Amino acid sequence: xxxxxxxxxxxxxxxxxxxxxxxxxxxxxxxxxxxxxxxxxxxxxxxxxxxxxxxxxxxxxxxxxxxxxxxxxxxxxxxxxxxxxxxxxxxxxxxxxxxxxxxxxxxxxxxxxxxxxxxxxxxxxxxxxxxxxxxxxxxxxxxxxxxxxxxxxxxxxxxxxxxxxxxxxxxxxxxxxxxxxxxxxxxxxxxxxxxxxxxxxxxxxxxxxxxxxxxxxxxxxxxxxxxxxxxxxxxxxxxxxxxxxxxxxxxxxxxxxxxxxxxxxxxxxxxxxxxxxxxxxxxxxxxxxxxxxxxxxxxxxxxxxxxxxxxxxxxxxxxxxxxxxxxxxxxxxxxxxxxxxxxxxxxxxxxxxxxxxxxxxxxxxxxxxxxxxxxxxxxxxxxxxxxxxxxxxxxxxxxxxxxxxxxxxxxxxxxxxxxxxxxxxxxxxxxxxxxxxxxxxxxxxxxxxxxx
Amino acid sequence: xxxxxxxxxxxxxxxxxxxxxxxxxxxxxxxxxxxxxxxxxxxxxxxxxxxxxxxxxxxxxxxxxxxxxxxxxxxxxxxxxxxxxxxxxxxxxxxxxxxxxxxxxxxxxxxxxxxxxxxxxxxxxxxxxxxxxxxxxxxxxxxxxxxxxxxxxxxxxxxxxxxxxxxxxxxxxxxxxxxxxxxxxxxxxxxxxxxxxxxxxxxxxxxxxxxxxxxxxxxxxxxxxxxxxxxxxxxxxxxxxxxxxxxxxxxxxxxxxxxxxxxxxxxxxxxxxxxxxxxxxxxxxxxxxxxxxxxxxxxxxxxxxxxxxxxxxxxxxxxxxxxxxxxxxxxxxxxxxxxxxxxxxxxxxxxxxxxxxxxxxxxxxxxxxxxxxxxxxxxxxxxxxxxxxxxxxxxxxxxxxxxxxxxxxxxxxxxxxxxxxxxxxxxxxxxxxxxxxxxxxxxxxxxxxxxx
Numbered sequence: 075x076x077x078x079x080x081x082x083x084x085x086x087x088x089x090x091x092x093x094x095x096x097x098x099x100x101x102x103x104x105x106x107x108x109x110x111x112x113x114x115x116x117x118x119x120x121x122x123x124x125x126x127x128x129x130x131x132x133x134x135x136x137x138x139x140x141x142x143x144x145x146x147x148x149x150x151x152x153x154x155x156x157x158x159x160x161x162x163x164x165x166x167x168x169x170x171x172x173x174x175x176x177x178x179x180x181x182x183x184x185x186x187x188x189x190x191x192x193x194x195x196x197x198x199x200x201x202x203x204x205x206x207x208x209x210x211x212x213x214x215x216x217x218x219x220x221x222x223x224x225x226x227x228x229x230x231x232x233x234x235x236x237x238x239x240x241x242x243x244x245x246x247x248x249x250x251x252x253x254x255x256x257x258x259x260x261x262x263x264x265x266x267x268x269x270x271x272x273x274x275x276x277x278x279x280x281x282x283x284x285x286x287x288x289x290x291x292x293x294x295x296x297x298x299x300x301x302x303x304x305x306x307x308x309x310x311x312x313x314x315x316x317x318x319x320x321x322x323x324x325x326x327x328x329x330x331x332x333x334x335x336x337x338x339x340x341x342x343x344x345x346x347x348x349x350x351x352x353x354x355x356x357x358x359x360x361x362x363x364x365x366x367x368x369x370x371x372x373x374x375x376x377x378x379x380x381x382x383x384x385x386x387x388x389x390x391x392x393x394x395x396x397x398x399x400x401x402x403x404x405x406x407x408x409x410x411x412x413x414x415x416x417x418x419x420x421x422x423x424x425x426x427x428x429x430x431x432x433x434x435x436x437x438x439x440x441x442x443x444x445x446x447x448x449x450x451x452x453x454x455x456x457x458x459x460x461x462x463x464x465x466x467x468x469x470x471x472x473x474x475x476x477x478x479x480x481x482x483x484x485x486x487x488x489x490x491x492x493x494x495x496x497x498x499x500x501x502x503x504x505x506x507x508x509x510x511x512x513x514x515x516x517x518x519x520x521x522x523x524x525x526x
Numbered sequence: 527x528x529x530x531x532x533x534x535x536x537x538x539x540x541x542x543x544x545x546x547x548x549x550x551x552x553x554x555x556x557x558x559x560x561x562x563x564x565x566x567x568x569x570x571x572x573x574x575x576x577x578x579x580x581x582x583x584x585x586x587x588x589x590x591x592x593x594x595x596x597x598x599x600x601x602x603x604x605x606x607x608x609x610x611x612x613x614x615x616x617x618x619x620x621x622x623x624x625x626x627x628x629x630x631x632x633x634x635x636x637x638x639x640x641x642x643x644x645x646x647x648x649x650x651x652x653x654x655x656x657x658x659x660x661x662x663x664x665x666x667x668x669x670x671x672x673x674x675x676x677x678x679x680x681x682x683x684x685x686x687x688x689x690x691x692x693x694x695x696x697x698x699x700x701x702x703x704x705x706x707x708x709x710x711x712x713x714x715x716x717x718x719x720x721x722x723x724x725x726x727x728x729x730x731x732x733x734x735x736x737x738x739x740x741x742x743x744x745x746x747x748x749x750x751x752x753x754x755x756x757x758x759x760x761x762x763x764x765x766x767x768x769x770x771x772x773x774x775x776x777x778x779x780x781x782x783x784x785x786x787x788x789x790x791x792x793x794x795x796x797x798x799x800x801x802x803x804x805x806x807x808x809x810x811x812x813x814x815x816x817x818x819x820x821x822x823x824x825x826x827x828x829x830x831x832x833x834x835x836x837x838x839x840x841x842x843x844x845x846x847x848x849x850x851x852x853x854x855x856x857x858x859x860x861x862x863x864x865x866x867x868x869x870x871x872x873x874x875x876x877x878x879x880x881x882x883x884x885x886x887x888x889x890x891x892x893x894x895x896x897x898x899x900x901x902x903x904x905x906x907x908x909x910x911x912x913x914x915x916x917x918x919x920x921x922x923x924x925x926x927x928x929x930x931x932x933x934x935x936x937x938x939x940x941x942x943x944x945x946x947x948x949x950x951x952x953x954x955x956x957x958x959x960x961x962x963x964x965x966x967x968x969x970x971x972x973x974x975x976x977x978x
Binding site: 096140151167172214387420470 | 538539540544548559561564567568569573583587588590591593595601603604615619621624629635637649659664666873874897904908
């Protein structure tokens with residue numbers, strides 16, 4: 075069979091790149107679990123009617139057909155295009171066996187039949203956290219979801235992340251308090267500030283949301299408020315609008331910002347950004363978006379908010395709040411631009427050299443002693459000259475080569491980067507801690523390493 | 527929307543059950559990485575022609591169609607039904623960027639549109655390891671793959687596993703040495719010993735493989751040889767057949783058995799079982815199957831072997847050897863029979879109680895001090911009476927409840943299983959090591975726990 079070519083929109087990683095992805099996934103998982111979020115996986119497919127919103131499927135869903143199906147027809151199943159729809163179904167299906175409030179994380183692939191472009195994929199991995207309750211979900215869940223995701227984003231080997239928070243109640247209360255009768259139209263207009271200049275959005279507010287020139291100006295001034303702490307509240311109040319819903323929205327956003335601004339975050343800035351509305355999504359309170367510095371074209375890489383009804387079976391309603399991180403959307407552009415990879419293509423910290431093929435059992439035994447102490451180790455594939463075995467390690471990024479000794483001479487280990495070679499006992503020698511796992515390589519860290 | 531019902535063949539786990547699955551996956555991954563196997567993930571879909579063997583697709587493949595596709599036609603993509611076909615494609619596609627011999631593990635879901643039944647699923651997770659080389663792969667790779675998978679199976683929270691090893695060269699050499707002209711037909715007949723009585727298989731050997739009564743008897747006696755070490759070799763030689771290929775097969779199987787019988791395995795027995803032929807699969811040397819005790823109906827849960835050509839692009843051939851473990855096939859029947867789960871539905875080892883809603887920040891701060899030392903912790907969802915908060919922990923299987931003190935009284939922690947309550951400092955107190963993560967619960971471990 076001929077050499078295969080890549081499928082557009084279905085990114086695949088080389089082993090060293092995959093190490094960077096698993097590093098990120100492990101970091102997320104560890105953070106979510108430290109906060110007591112339970113792991114859930116749902117099946118990859120849902121019945122088509124579950125994937126529909128209001129009777130219609132607006133996403134580019136992949137439908138499944140069994141190749142050998144008698145009828146030749148569709149299976150009635152589509153591949154999930156996000157993790158929210160399947161999670162809502164999981165909650166309804168298993169409600170009797172779950173404890174509420176239910177706090178779960180879910181890291182899985184999703185599929186969309188979209189036209190591929192930078193940062194848009196047909197298969198991609200998402201990491202979602204949600205808290206869902208029966209009937210009522212206290213507001214502190216919004217604060218919790220925000221802080222857990224902010225901690226999870228902190229320290230990732232990616233460019234600076236800008237987490238933007240807003241509150242739809244605040245927007246709606248402001249618009250209604252201002253005298254506008256169609257707050258949803260106002261939100262839709264303001265949401266276009268990304269793409270349109272200020273005066274065009276002002277035009278839209280007047281034409282679509284029925285605003286006067288003063289009202290439109292007030293909406294725009296609200297949308298321009300951005301603070302890194304709870305001080306946005308004073309600036310909103312300076313605009314002089316009063317409404318009960320506005321007060322509640324301000325109070326909620328203050329709580330989220332107070333909690334977030336108290337966190338020791340690394341590489342994550344948090345902004346109360348009163349322009350964020352999350353388009354047409356069905357959020358009702360807190361909303362989140364996240365931009366990655368230097369990659370504005372990707373749009374938001376981590377978004378979410380509060381739903382009054384994440385799920386409902388007609389009798390019981392399950393409100394929820396959650397955030398979804400686009401792992402592939404965030405990492406694959408970095409990997410493809412060569413600004414993220416790892417130091418090696420194998421987990422091995424050590425290559426045990428081979429004196430000759432007959433002594434493979436001795437080399438295996440050394441490897442097992444190292445593995446018994448948690449040191450990933452492989453044995454050379456063939457008994458080439460030592461220079462070639464060292465090259466074998468080098469090509470894979472393995473930092474140490476262990477040379478079996480003989481009765482007259484102890485075993486030795488060489489750090490092939492420095493060339494240092496010392497006597498070593500496989501029961502006690504350890505690599506440097508930072509060499510135990512592949513190191514994540516970013517352009518900054520590569521430059522730092524060279525400067526040493 | 528109404529309460530959803532399960533989709534047959536698409537198993538989903540509750541959180542406590544999912545903990546058992548992640549425990550197993552983490553154990554496998556740790557073992558594979560300790561041996562230096564690199565992690566690879568391939569996309570979920572392959573072009574249909576890649577999924578065909580000899581021009582035909584004999585598996586029940588799911589084909590993808592874009593719901594909003596203009597033409598309404600198939601995408602030409604099918605979901606992968608195993609991890610071997612996509613791995614072979616990955617090797618060909620990325621050959622120029624991989625280092626050979628290439629040793630990888632791959633833990634992913636696969637899909638088959640089969641009729642669901644016990645142990646047969648439409649979506650299931652597999653864990654594969656393979657070693658693949660360019661042009662030539664030394665035999666020690668067979669030994670390595672066998673020992674790594676045996677170690678990975680060792681200590682899993684499942685019934686005893688019986689790893690059975692054989693060698694196709696040994697079988698072929700024996701049949702040819704015996705004077706049979708169609709060794710493949712003989713292999714197919716012997717492979718039926720699972721389902722047919724001895725004399726019926728004898729009949730088949732005579733009718734389909736052209737064996738005389740004595741030859742058929744020799745084939746059956748070979749198939750009855752089973753040893754836990756390399757002593758099978760003497761018993762094969764006692765049958766008096768001589769052939770070069772037989773000698774090579776015996777020598778290879780001796781090497782595998784010598785390596786396996788030297789491993790300190792827990793819950794895994796290894797047998798050289800000369801009946802195993804792996805049906806019609808394209809194996810050429812070593813073959814593996816694995817039975818789980820008490821679950822014979824599942825068939826083999828972990829199988830594989832040596833391919834002379836895992837992949838080929840016409841110019842270069844890539845021989846390989848690998849084993850595939852059916853994680854879902856092994857675990858879901860245990861979970862559904864109630865013989866495998868975990869001690870809790872959340873990762874949390876500690877629930878921090880809430881004095882009242884106003885003091886949530888203090889409880890959060892205690893939780894953060896515990897998390898900072900790697901202790902998964904959650905804070906009570908509401909400030910109910912302490913009895914109710916303890917019940918909240920109990921329902922989730924959280925072993926400890928931490929009670930915030932006040933200036934007059936230190937914080938305290940209660941082990942809610944024993945009722946013991948002691949003063950505790952969130953910067954130094956630790957749960958028992960075995961309480962840090964959910965404990966895997968098997969019927970045996972549950973009985974042991976009760977006996978304490």
